[in-house]
Amino acid sequence: MPTLKFDINKIRKDFPTLNQTINGCPLVYLDSAATSQKPQSVIDTITEFYTSQNANVHRGRHTLSEQATYSYEQVRDKTARFFNVLSKEIVWTKGATEAINLVANGLKKRLDKSHTIIISPLEHHANIVPWQLVSQQTGAKLVSLPLNNNGTLNIQQCCEFIKETKPALLAITQASNTLGNITDLKPLIVAAKEVNSLVLVDGAQGALHLKPDLRELNCDFYVCSSHKMLGPTGLGVLYGQYEELNTLDIYQSGGEMIDKVYLTHSTYRPAPAKFETGTPNISGVLGFGAALDYLNELDHVQIQQYEQELFSYAAQKLVKVDGITIFSNLSDNIGTLCFNFKDEHPYDLATLLDGYGVAVRSGHHCTQPLMTHLGLNGTLRASFSFYNTYKDVDIFIDSLKKCIALLD
């Protein structure tokens, strides 16, 4: 239940990493698309776990183990509520990448050369390469949705493409990690469902900024990463519509995921347990729980509104800098500005910006097919989150101008 009004000054104090200087300048962290910063409550929860609660889960009958199991499973419930799905539909993985690999491997036996998998040119390598492997191993065709020259999807055209192609699976991002462009998922999912296609949505970028209602979205699988949602690294979430999830083949095997083990064969527990072998990332899960608590205390509508206003402010300022080309769509964007200065290599400007304490990313952002589509070798990327300020934007733009001057 949202209880607190959005107060940026209070929020800034909750994120200790943000309150430091880099090269003598206040840190301006514009790389949240790579990983988000963590509120103190997340850090405290992890410390607290190792300080006084550490025990393995689902095993011991002793007090600590029971408490750990209880807290751990509570976070699964919390995650399910966050996305409006059932607890048994949530599988812990080590990241969004592993979650995609889990689904890709779990579907393999069902696919052959009569099947097609659709991806898009916007995808992160994590939502491309696993499907290439599946395609190579099963003979299933791998095709891509058409993408406009400016990096946006023509939704109507894409829907027709899906209906004609009748894929076994559509794997698509909720928002581009490079451009920030938001995918209009609903019509694509409706089209996919019309031809009985499964849909996997890569929510690595979208989960924090868009907080989707997955029941309403009606995708079969959704993946995201804790560390991009204020939580710790090393933990991912796989949501699977239960029937679909439970019929996936197992990905990894060992202890905990089994029902009965004989020397020659075993039977497995139902999902999500059958996908969670070995000791899980307990502290990661608890830390992620604290991240969700933090987000739940804020009003998501206010977060989104603030992020959108900040993004518009930044985009308007950046567009006015001489020689800058922006590749991001400036509407329907989660708050990421992808740009270059003239034909300068982004590496130089990113290195110089660091001198002013401004953290941006440069390179192909793990989206080489998208770079090829846009005719680029690489770009700069400034990605914003709700803990960024208008002052951050001002420092970023001023520093960028100074760095450009250094290139002369």
Place this chain on the structure above:
Amino acid sequence: MTNTFNKVTESIKNAPAWQQKYREIMLLGKTLPALADVLKTDDALVSGCESKVWMFVEFDLTENTLVVIGDSDTRIVKGLLAIILALYNGLTPEQVVNKNAYEEFEKLGLISHLSASRGNGIKAMVEKIQTMAQHKLS
């Protein structure tokens, strides 16, 4: 050769602020002749994540000294490449093996550019030169 290196890097060492340091590095890069496009082959690429570096390392047969040429698509890395070239070009294999690029970069206040996260290939360049020299000695 050490004189060339000192001359080349003096302005970087004396730069009063990081901005000036980078300007000097980028200016140094500009003095490096560009490699012809036909030489910018994938084989000549030094593995680096973001910036491309093409490099050829050979030993002059009569003098038994190192000859390195190279180019990069970024200004800063090209400047750093120029420093590496000034450091190693014309040295014998023994001298190369005994010349520690890390120490020199440390003195210039540029050691962070040799870190793995930079992914700029500078580290790989140094390793390529060192491997060539060691190979020549053995």
